[in-house]
Amino acid sequence: MRAVQITRFGGPEVMDVVDLPDPTPGDGEQLFDISSSGVNFADTHQTEDSYLAPQTLPLIPGAEFVGTAAEGGPRVVGLLAGGGYAQKVATDPRLTWPVPEAVTDEQALAVVLQGTTAWHLLRTSAHLAEGESVVVIAGAGGVGSLAVQLAKRWGAGRVIATASSPEKRELAESLGADATVDPALADDDPKTFTAALREANGGKRVDVVLEMTGGHVLDGSLSALAPFGRLVAYGMAGREAPKPVNVPSLMGTSRAVIGFWLAHCFSRPEMLDQAMGELLPLVADGALKPVSGGRYPLTAVREAHQDLRARRTSGKLTLDPSR
Structure with a gap:
């Protein structure tokens, strides 16, 4: 063969x-x-x-x-x-x-693989509840494009997708994203990216983030989470070494960082x-x-x-x- x-x-x-x-x-x-x-x-x-x-x-x-x-x-x-x-x-x-x-x-x-990942990210790991806001990092990608559609189908209050080009942001919106954000905003300062996510959510912090890049995108996404918000990490496309999880910070903000790898299924x-x-x-x-x-x-x-x-x-x- x-x-x-x-x-x-x-x-x-x-x-x-x-x-x-x-x-x-x-x-x-x-x-x-x-x-x-x-x-x-x-x-x-x-x-x-x-x-x-x-x-x-x-x-x-x-x-x-x-x-x-x-x-x-x-x-x-x-x-x-x-x-x-x-x-x-x-x-x-x-x-x-x-x-x-x-x-x-x-x-x-x-x-x-990508669809079952999106399914479990939202259902098994994030436990998405109706009306919650969802940020999908790389919303035009294989997992992201399906996660955008499933989040809308399952009653998310607002779906925000990140995508690296105008064409990809347009695609994410055509699939159901209510707003899109350029992840390049995180390159210089994660705070700028955090502010853009909150602005896309009507000025409010977000409930769920599906994150697969790492680095500044992860940092900015975590800072955008509301109390009881969940960030589900399922990739490391940025090829950056992850920072240690600061447990007292998670406790002080009532946020969660959850890992997911489909291989465990x-x-x-x-x-x-x-x-x-x-x-x-x-x-x-x-x-x-x-x-x-x-x-x-x-x-x-x-x-x-x-x-x-x-x-x-x-x-x-x-x-x-x-x-």
Whole structure:
């Protein structure tokens, strides 16, 4: 089979398209033929070995796929510990879900990792209550574009999205954001960013922040929280070392900082079933609209990572393993 392999850590340049033997299923696994592979920002950390779980070389990146079992059957979308940037993968069928006919490969890939993340950020981690204000950092991205829609659907009083360009801010507003803010305001002074978030919320502090950048954006977002507000951190796109959490400050302001990593749901698949059981029908009905960020040939995987890291994309990026 053809696959993307990493034999040294680094940037997009370390990904090589090579021919490898087909994977051999282990106990409880099935072999799947992949029709589409998903690309996530976490994959750019995986190539560097800079994410939460240490990586072992050589490796095939990729945490999600759409395909069919080698012996036949329905089209499914699945989550993986790795191996998705390939034409075939062996994995546990318990972490796959049938894709409705009305849902495209790209749409299914948008919800299986990024959609379930958005679902759990709002429901499981933030415990969003009707009428609360929500700030979605990177509101035009894969997780953010879905979180904006879900927050509005679930009764958020006001949804504020950040996005790095006028085009991305316009996209976030078209998905339901009531206001948008340029995160570049945090570059010089987090207080400026805090003030912009409060202004976007009618002068009031905000109740929930979904944060995936770190650095000054996290600092400014935390300062914008109201008492009993919750900041859910689920990424570190800014590649800055996080500051220690100041517990007395949290106590003195009655704020919470919560971490979320979807990998912890892998051992509790019922949590994924709950999210996918709601998200896929919403997509099939047209009530939830995943944003396509572009489909790349497998041979252009380096370009896909370069575009993602340079923030030239919006929504979900996918790879075509047949090209």
